[in-house]
Amino acid sequence: MATNQTLRLFVVFFLLHSLTYSSSLSTKNIITDKDALLVLKAHITHDPHTLLAKNWSTSISVCNWIGVTCGVRHHRITALDISNLGLTGTIPPQLGNLSFLALLSINDNNFYGSLPYELARLHRLKYLNFNYNQLSGNVPSSIFNISSLQELSLKHNRFSSMVNVSGGGPNLMSLDLSENSLEGEIPSFILECKQLQFLNLSFNNFRGGIPKEIGNLTKLKTLSIGDNKLEGKIPKELANLVELERLILRKNVLLTGQIPSLLFNISSLWLINLSNNSLTGNLPHNMCSHHHHHSVLEMLQLSLNQLTGTIPYNLGQCRELTIVSLSYNQFRGHIPKEIGNLTKLKILSIGFNKLEGEIPKELGNLVELERLLLPDNVLLTGQIPSLLFNISSLWQIDLTNNSLTGDLPHNMCSHHHHPSVLEGLHLSMNQLTGTIPYNLGQCRELTNVSLSYNQFRGRIPRDIGNLTMVKVLYIGGNNLIGRYL
Numbered sequence: 001m002a003t004n005q006t007l008r009l010f011v012v013f014f015l016l017h018s019l020t021y022s023s024s025l026s027t028k029n030i031i032t033d034k035d036a037l038l039v040l041k042a043h044i045t046h047d048p049h050t051l052l053a054k055n056w057s058t059s060i061s062v063c064n065w066i067g068v069t070c071g072v073r074h075h076r077i078t079a080l081d082i083s084n085l086g087l088t089g090t091i092p093p094q095l096g097n098l099s100f101l102a103l104l105s106i107n108d109n110n111f112y113g114s115l116p117y118e119l120a121r122l123h124r125l126k127y128l129n130f131n132y133n134q135l136s137g138n139v140p141s142s143i144f145n146i147s148s149l150q151e152l153s154l155k156h157n158r159f160s161s162m163v164n165v166s167g168g169g170p171n172l173m174s175l176d177l178s179e180n181s182l183e184g185e186i187p188s189f190i191l192e193c194k195q196l197q198f199l200n201l202s203f204n205n206f207r208g209g210i211p212k213e214i215g216n217l218t219k220l221k222t223l224s225i226g227d228n229k230l231e232g233k234i235p236k237e238l239a240n241l242v243e244l245e246r247l248i249l250r251k252n253v254l255l256t257g258q259i260p261s262l263l264f265n266i267s268s269l270w271l272i273n274l275s276n277n278s279l280t281g282n283l284p285h286n287m288c289s290h291h292h293h294h295s296v297l298e299m300l301q302l303s304l305n306q307l308t309g310t311i312p313y314n315l316g317q318c319r320e321l322t323i324v325s326l327s328y329n330q331f332r333g334h335i336p337k338e339i340g341n342l343t344k345l346k347i348l349s350i351g352f353n354k355l356e357g358e359i360p361k362e363l364g365n366l367v368e369l370e371r372l373l374l375p376d377n378v379l380l381t382g383q384i385p386s387l388l389f390n391i392s393s394l395w396q397i398d399l400t401n402n403s404l405t406g407d408l409p410h411n412m413c414s415h416h417h418h419p420s421v422l423e424g425l426h427l428s429m430n431q432l433t434g435t436i437p438y439n440l441g442q443c444r445e446l447t448n449v450s451l452s453y454n455q456f457r458g459r460i461p462r463d464i465g466n467l468t469m470v471k472v473l474y475i476g477g478n479n480l481i482g483r484y485l
């Protein structure tokens, strides 16, 4: 009996021992992983919800810790996602020991200090997301040596430099370094990441020219390098980016020269934002004239440049356009009536140019138009097409400081089936005549009305008093009499 018990105890002990022994063999690496996370935990100086303090406990398996995922096959940590936990701390080099890690995401916390170059040892890493922290110093170029890396996001940190290396991540598809303080030229190793589809370097202090080698990144779908200090011309090689969908070069105020006309031949491009540069020359006349397929261009933003010539009439072929912004340039000539073909247009902003002639009545076909911004083209003459006021989606009309004449139409805001949404009506500084139409009082959503400095005469209609939402009403500088009719 006693011997039996001893034997059983011995067997149990032996079993236990061999179990622990064999598991200690197979858990050697998971213990390395656990140690690495304990070092990370020790580097966290503020944990507002005491999440890690409570949850990352040595008494439970690291694979059950919050934010940790282990692989089934090797029983190692494959993903660490501790995003958005309000954590403050630094990144220890031991994280480089998580050698099975495929995903590392600490975005939306307050991690600070520099990134350890040991992260380059994560040779299975595919996704690295440190967005929205306060990391600073050098972006370790060793990270770009991780050949498995597909996505690297360091948006909204305080990185200030990048060392130029040779050889970019061969499988990197997405790189977001936006909203940092990166300086110097766009590093050439980025231009060697041949698989890049998404590149966002905007809101930094990059200087120098836009490298023409960007045209070699032929898989790019998004190129966003606006809000920097880039200068020189837009390289014509960008037209080689045959899969490009979004091109954002806005606010590089030293960017000069013409817009390469071949850019408009990229059939996948739906967003072009070149606002607030110093671009010159005319717009090409091949816009949206792809022979084999419809143009997909939805947003064309070229405002705040020094573009000249006329607005090309074949802009009317870009049938998918919802936003056209050409304001603050030096466009001359007539507003092409073909713009009336753009029936999906929501915003038409062509103010602060040198346009002349009449506002084409075809603009009344823009049944989805929400904002018509056409101020400060002092040579714009003729009547305001009354059909404009029939567009039921229109909530802002700005025709300030032109040379418009004639009476205001009497169909204002008299849509039969739905209430008017018009909020802003800016017609000051023209030569408009006649009386202020009483049915302006039907535009119940109006908040800002300026009719000042025209030649309106007669009495102010009593119905204006129906406009209970109005905050600003300018009607001075006219020939109005009396109070109310």
Ligand SMILES: *[C@@H]1O[C@H](CO)[C@@H](O)[C@H](O)[C@H]1NC(C)=O
Pocket: 054, 055, 057, 060, 064, 065, 066, 067
């Ligand atoms: C830690 O968090 C995980 C995931 O939320 C949860 O399943 C586990 O019960 C928690 N453990 C402790 C000790 O709080």
Ligand SMILES: *[C@@H]1O[C@H](CO)[C@@H](O)[C@H](O)[C@H]1NC(C)=O
Pocket: 032, 093, 094, 095, 096, 097, 118
């Ligand atoms: C983990 O990483 C640190 C620093 O990079 C290193 O000194 C240490 O030897 C590593 N530990 C293990 C168990 O691999």
Ligand SMILES: *[C@@H]1O[C@H](CO)[C@@H](O)[C@H](O)[C@H]1NC(C)=O
Pocket: 120, 141, 142, 145, 165
């Ligand atoms: C990248 O890897 C190559 C070859 O493995 C090596 O020579 C080079 O020094 C590495 N670069 C960095 C920045 O770690």
Ligand SMILES: *[C@@H]1O[C@H](CO)[C@@H](O)[C@H](O)[C@H]1NC(C)=O
Pocket: 164, 165, 166, 185, 186, 187, 188, 189
């Ligand atoms: C980066 O280094 C490469 C060679 O490794 C060199 O050709 C290139 O001019 C450098 N680019 C910059 C921006 O320093």
Ligand SMILES: *[C@@H]1O[C@H](CO)[C@@H](O)[C@H](O)[C@H]1NC(C)=O
Pocket: 155, 178, 179, 200, 201, 202, 203, 222, 224, 246, 248
């Ligand atoms: C690029 O980054 C900026 C700043 O973070 C952001 O506002 C913008 O939407 C991004 N562009 C694209 C195309 O994702």
Ligand SMILES: *[C@@H]1O[C@H](CO)[C@@H](O)[C@H](O)[C@H]1NC(C)=O
Pocket: 212, 213, 215, 216, 237
């Ligand atoms: C990269 O672009 C440059 C200039 O456009 C070109 O001369 C060169 O052949 C390209 N290199 C590769 C590898 O495509």
Ligand SMILES: *[C@@H]1O[C@H](CO)[C@@H](O)[C@H](O)[C@H]1NC(C)=O
Pocket: 262, 265, 267, 290, 291, 292
């Ligand atoms: C523009 O694209 C069309 C078809 O997409 C093509 O036929 C034409 O040759 C291109 N133009 C130029 C100058 O490459």
Ligand SMILES: *[C@@H]1O[C@H](CO)[C@@H](O)[C@H](O)[C@H]1NC(C)=O
Pocket: 250, 251, 271, 273, 274, 275, 276, 299, 301
């Ligand atoms: C284009 O850039 C301007 C500022 O430069 C910005 O106001 C506008 O919203 C941008 N448009 C789009 C569609 O991103």
Ligand SMILES: *[C@@H]1O[C@H](CO)[C@@H](O)[C@H](O)[C@H]1NC(C)=O
Pocket: 251, 253, 276, 304
């Ligand atoms: C255009 O860019 C300049 C310089 O960056 C800036 O000061 C200005 O506010 C920008 N204008 C608009 C309308 O965004």
Ligand SMILES: *[C@@H]1O[C@H](CO)[C@@H](O)[C@H](O)[C@H]1NC(C)=O
Pocket: 316, 337, 338, 340, 341, 362
């Ligand atoms: C575009 O507009 C013009 C002028 O308004 C018109 O003559 C023409 O038929 C329109 N084109 C198409 C394809 O609808």
Ligand SMILES: *[C@@H]1O[C@H](CO)[C@@H](O)[C@H](O)[C@H]1NC(C)=O
Pocket: 387, 390, 392, 415, 416, 417
């Ligand atoms: C104005 O719109 C109404 C309905 O929204 C429609 O019945 C009327 O025919 C339109 N007027 C003109 C001149 O198109």
Ligand SMILES: *[C@@H]1O[C@H](CO)[C@@H](O)[C@H](O)[C@H]1NC(C)=O
Pocket: 438, 439, 440, 441, 442, 463, 466
């Ligand atoms: C303004 O309100 C009065 C009284 O409610 C109404 O008789 C008149 O028709 C309204 N005027 C307009 C233009 O809607």
